[in-house]
Amino acid sequence: MHIVHTLSELRQALQGAQRPSFVATMGNLHAGHLALVEQARPLGDATVASIFVNRLQFLPHEDFDSYPRTFEPDCAKLREAGCDLVFAPREQDLYPEPQTFKVVPDAALADLLEGEFRPGFFTGVATVVMKLFMAVFAGKAQGVAVFGKKDYQQLMVIRRMVRQFALPIEIVAGETRRAEDGLALSSRNNYLNPAERDEALQLQLALRTLARDALAAAHALPDKLPALEAAARLGLAARGWQPDYLTVRRRADLLPPQTGDGAGQLVALGAARLGGTRLIDNLEI
Known part of the structure; x- marks a missing residue:
């Protein structure tokens, strides 16, 4: 496995590749990241993973400075997973000057849910992903990138960005990797103390209950869903959580479901803070 830090080193290392496969990460890797790398391996002729903590997607009060940086163990895990190339740019390599040109996603998709509670987040994500795509896939006729569900x-923002900019990149979705008890793997799980780690399962359980109740009310879902969502939020709040949202949306556009929407068309999504840690999860219905 080769490790590079600059754009020139990356492009030199990828000269012989015709169809790179790519996984973007912020490091502090867990089994979910490695599953994406393993999924990407057979899809291209060179498997690339990036490690970069992107300042642009953190709000001023968020955990950019304290976000875990575990470069050496991350590289060891990537080597074991069969990654060919690690791109680990320094901030001055990826942002050599203030990033005044940015990719601003469609507000109809990016300003709801996560975008409502983390304004500007998806602009930061889209901008860095576009820069990483230009770094990894420059001069390539095609490529593939794997992002987790x-x-x-x-995932939806990136798919739409690739489609609208006509980038020759196939976006592949990776299933959420979970611990044995069902908790979605996340780098931020490391912030949880033992009691919070046990309690963290309640977010997925709340989403399962919400999904079950939404399907039971499918005949009148637009009318009944607000009360179901409010009950889900109140249930978590009663356990000491601070919910941002627990909601059921259409998979196609993340807008509220309409009459006739049902199984196979919906997704339950949630974000809530437990102690000092904000967790997200989802469940396709």
């Missing part, structure tokens, strides 16, 4: 809205 755990960040469901992010």
Whole structure:
């Protein structure tokens, strides 16, 4: 496995590749990241993973400075997963000057749910992903990038960005990897103390209950869903959580469901803070 830090090193290392496969990460890797790398391996002729903590997607009060940086263990895990190339740019390599040109996603998709509670987040995500795509796939006729479904809205934003810019990149979704007890794997799970780790399962359980109740009310879902969502939020709040949203949306556009929408068309999504840790999860219905 080769490790590079600059754009020139990356492009030199990828000269012989015709169809790179790519996984973007912020490091502090867990089994979910590695599953994406393993999924990407057979899809291209060179498997690339990036490690970069992107300042643009953190709000001023969020955990950019304290976000875990575990470069050496991350590289060891990527080597074991069969990654060919790690691109680990320094901030001055990826942002050599202030990034005044940015990719601003469609507000109809990016300003709801995560975008409502983290304004500007998806602009930061889209901008860095576009820069990484230009770094990895420059001069290539085609490529593939794998993104996890755990960040469901992010996956949709990136897919739409690639489609609208006509980038020759196939976006492949990776299923959410979970611990044995069902908790979605996340780098931020490391922030949880033992009691919070046990309690963290309640987010997925709340989404399962909401999904079950939404399907039971499918005949009048637009009318009944607000009360179901409110009950889900109140249930978590009663356990000491601070919910941002627990909601059921259409998979196609993340807008509220309409009469006739049902199984196979919906997704339950949730974000809530437990102690000092904000967790997200989702469940396709």
